[in-house]
Amino acid sequence: MxxxxxxxxxxxxxxxxxxxxxxxxxxxxxxxxxxxxxxxxxxxxxxxxxxxxxxxxxxxxxxxxxxxxxxxxxxxxxxxxxxxxxxxxxxxxxxAKMALLRDSRVSRARAMADLLAVDFEVDWDAVLLAAGRSVGRPHLADALVAAGFAADRSAAFETILSPRGPYYMPIYxxxxxxxxxxxxxxxxxxxxxxxxxxxxxxxxxxxxxxxxxxxxxxxxxxxxxxxxxxxxxxxxxxxxxxxxxxxxxxxxxxxxxxxxxxxxxxxxxxxxxxxxxxxxxx
The missing domain is CATH 3.20.20.140 (Metal-dependent hydrolases)
Incomplete structure (x- = not known):
């Protein structure tokens, strides 16, 4: 079919x-x-x-x-x-597995935000507030876009948040x-x-x-x-x-x-x- x-x-x-x-x-x-x-x-x-x-x-x-x-x-x-x-x-x-995945995503996003904050104007509390109950790499990308460091999410993923870059962390x-x-x-x-x-x-x-x-x-x-x-x-x-x-x-x-x-x-x-x-x- x-x-x-x-x-x-x-x-x-x-x-x-x-x-x-x-x-x-x-x-x-x-x-x-x-x-x-x-x-x-x-x-x-x-x-x-x-x-x-x-x-x-x-x-x-x-x-x-x-x-x-x-x-x-x-x-x-x-x-x-x-x-x-x-x-x-x-x-x-x-x-239970979905809850574990969500919790792990938040922990990962927080760790990536801490890395980004060294070089970019990324505030974790603002990211969390904007994302609501579910936060992840796309919301970090949104913060980078809002601060003028990337044109859109796709650009942020391909550059600053690339898996080959220093700010990326693997996801559970x-x-x-x-x-x-x-x-x-x-x-x-x-x-x-x-x-x-x-x-x-x-x-x-x-x-x-x-x-x-x-x-x-x-x-x-x-x-x-x-x-x-x-x-x-x-x-x-x-x-x-x-x-x-x-x-x-x-x-x-x-x-x-x-x-x-x-x-x-x-x-x-x-x-x-x-x-x-x-x-x-x-």
Whole structure:
């Protein structure tokens, strides 16, 4: 099953101010309605904090809402993100792991802010206040932009906050196989996010996908604006061989990324299948 560009459909990868997006869940729902989407999934990093607002706003705007999460994971030395659709938000083990990820992100951001403060006008208290309950590297980038040290988040990530630079610190992450099993145990469907993103040194391999599929991976996000088209070809073939579904989404962050809401979409039939299979369909 393959996602494609279309009228209507769902954007299955969006972020709000509850993590590192710049718009509220309500604003995402309103924009989804305005551009003709049938619905959207809110997939903030390691949190379900925006679900209630998104659910209410979607109903008011006349679009559908699919609850989701983007979990911070790694496969070996490779950074990976795992989308989780419809897991039980009260699942104790998944909830505990998400809390650990969020706490670790705050500690990491504080340590990076201390390093930055030596050379740049970055105030941790101001960063924390602006970020709210979820703070991370994007909010440090926002502080650098506000102080005139970078043109936008992307520029800050590529220069001052680059993983190759002196201010970067590694992030704590779950093993992707472990995260896949956690999501399944919580009644959700796990989908590997942007596995061929241009920022990666190499795409996920068929062998890596196979290991994740054996653990319970359900799908792979191949229709994504940051995936390299030349890398997607082999991944699509591997997905077919492994029986994985293919999804499409924008990875919308409001003003935090150039990605536009709905620029890649997933069809309503596949979303209906997701709803039929998960613990929390809406």
């Amino acid at each position: 393959v996602a494609a560009q279309m009228q209507g459909g769902f954007d299955l990868h969006t972020h709000s101010v509850r993590s590192d997006g710049t718009t509220t869940p309500s604003a995402i729902a309103q924009e989804a309605a305005a551009i003709g989407l049938d619905g959207f999934a809110l997939t903030d990093h390691d949190t379900v904090a925006g679900w209630d607002e998104a659910r209410i706003a979607a109903a008011s705007a006349g679009v559908e809402f699919l609850p989701g999460i983007e979990l911070t994971t790694h496969t070996g030395v490779r950074s990976a993100h795992l989308l989780a659709y419809g897991p039980d938000p009260l699942d104790l083990e998944l909830g 992450a779950l093993e992707t196989v472990e995260a896949v099993k956690l999501v399944r145990a919580a009644g959700g469907l796990p989908v590997l996010a942007h596995p061929a993103a241009h920022r990666m040194r190499a795409p996920f391999s068929a062998a890596e996908l196979g290991e994740l599929a054996s653990a319970g991976l359900w799908g792979v996000e191949l229709e994504h604006p940051e995936n390299r088209a030349d890398w997607v070809v082999s991944l699509r073939a591997a997905a077919v061989d492994l029986g994985l579904v293919v999804t499409g989404a924008s990875d919308y962050h409001g003003a935090g990324k150039p990605n536009r809401l709905g620029e890649q979409r997933t069809g309503t039939e596949l979303v209906a299948e997701i709803r039929d299979r998960v613990a929390t369909p809406r």
